[in-house]
Amino acid sequence: MKDILTIAMPKGRIFEDAVGLLRKAGYQLPPEFVDSRKLIIEVPEESFRFILAKPMDVTAYVEHGVADLGIAGKDVMLEEEREVYEVLDLQISRCHLAVAGLPGVEMNDIAPKIATKYPNVASSYFREQGEQVEIIKLNGSVELAPLIGLADRIVDIVSTGHTLKENGLVELERIFDITSRLIVNPVSYRLKDKPIDDIVERLAHVVST
């Protein structure tokens, strides 16, 4: 009997790209997959069980071993620093992390404030720059912070740049290029190496074509 693999999928914008990639690799996923509100979806034909998690939580499910594999943005991996193996750059959901702010506005000299969904990434970045900052953790609409006087700068995802532009903000420093990655639980990789290597190989093939 084939091992069942549990795969943690990020709900939200990566999901469709990830499903598209799995289908391109030849996996037969049911048509209702994308519209479902179910959080656990079994696909016995492929010996897969998918769990649908918040993008920021995928690495937690994989680190704790309740999922063998997962798909997570590199931003999440940098922020969460979980004990997981990163086995493949899936080259989907491309964007980058950047520092942004209002044009021509200098940072406050004393404890400048940085608003972000990525407090660990932001504090490491400013520490490396030798700048002491106060981090304000937000959960979204981060671009609002400098407009309303909550922060001097933001550290956030930029893709098309439309959100920055529409809010009169400018990108000041590019921090990290981001794509989604296939990640694996280290114990699963030991116990289920064959089926996991098979997925990695099939996905690597479609990523490179």
Ligand SMILES: Nc1ncnc2c1ncn2[C@@H]1O[C@H](COP(=O)(O)OP(=O)(O)OP(=O)(O)O)[C@@H](O)[C@H]1O
């Ligand atoms: N504008 C974007 N364009 C492309 N990829 C993005 C963009 N914003 C985020 N991403 C990537 O997609 C992942 C998930 O983003 P998404 O917006 O779906 O989740 P989220 O903002 O964490 O969730 P929620 O909006 O439910 O709080 C991020 O971790 C990042 O890797």
Ligand SMILES: O=P(O)(O)OC[C@H]1O[C@H](OP(=O)(O)OP(=O)(O)O)[C@H](O)[C@@H]1O
């Ligand atoms: O450069 P763009 O193409 O405009 O994309 C960037 C925006 O996308 C993400 O926000 P999201 O849509 O996830 O909303 P959020 O503010 O709730 O995080 C990110 O946090 C930026 O705000």
